[in-house]
Amino acid sequence: MEIQVKKQEELKKSLKEIQKSAERAQKEAWHLLEHMPRYLPKPLQVCNVEPTVKHKEETKAVEPKCEKKPAKGRAIKEVALITTEEFENVPAYMKGRITYDQINAVVEEINKAVVDKYKILYQPLKSMSAPVRNLYHRFIEEETRDTNGVFFIVDNDIKQFTKLKLDKRFYIMLSILRHCQRVREIRSSGLVRYVIC
Template sequence: MKGRLTCDHINTVVEAMNKAVVCKYKILNQPLKSMNGPVRKLYHRFLEEDTKDTKGIPADIKEFTQLKVDKCFHRILNILHHCQRVKEARGTRLVRYIIC
């Protein structure tokens, strides 16, 4: 399953996912009055995207990191899914990855 991937590649993706989680929760924990326009739009989008299955679960890798979401990234997600570190929640138009 791993192919040509090294543990360094996988660890880089895990660190980027952790960074995205931290950034998202910084936004969600800010008081609403202290937010500027773009941050407030992100805040409302995060609240809107929460469903019963994904309540409080971070999802935005593209928004907060510089990772390319390509085939290599999806292979790493597949490895993390196999190790039971990430779950997949499929919705009507989005596939969300839940960090375990």
């Protein structure tokens, strides 16, 4: 009788440990679900499985009918958001009163400018209107040997595609992004090109 009681107590302890670990795992899962990064890729393919039956006696195997993937465009590199650890490691003299949210808001605006610029560059010339074609030619003129094969923007792109003010505060945020190795500068022919790392 005592042996059975001891076994029951051991079983009870092990069940409590399993319950605690399951609760911890559930809390971690909820945390991950609530703090899902916005920049993760979305699923591309959705399959619908529909059974097909010809006659009552004759049945056919189930065939998945897959929807077409969206037209494959060229991937445009974007600046990754700053993590809290990286922001805490930025020296205080650089940060000043700038907050973590302000930095990531600027990163999102820069990403918007990069995407808009490269959408224009990847468009066929025949489908462009006159103002868009002028932008296209400006983008081509801004490219050099140093920027071949990399994604970059200049101050005019930020003015054109975002509502950001190019003031001292903005350039401080750019220096923080350089410190965190999100962007780097290429200076030549009177232009500063911000290359996405």
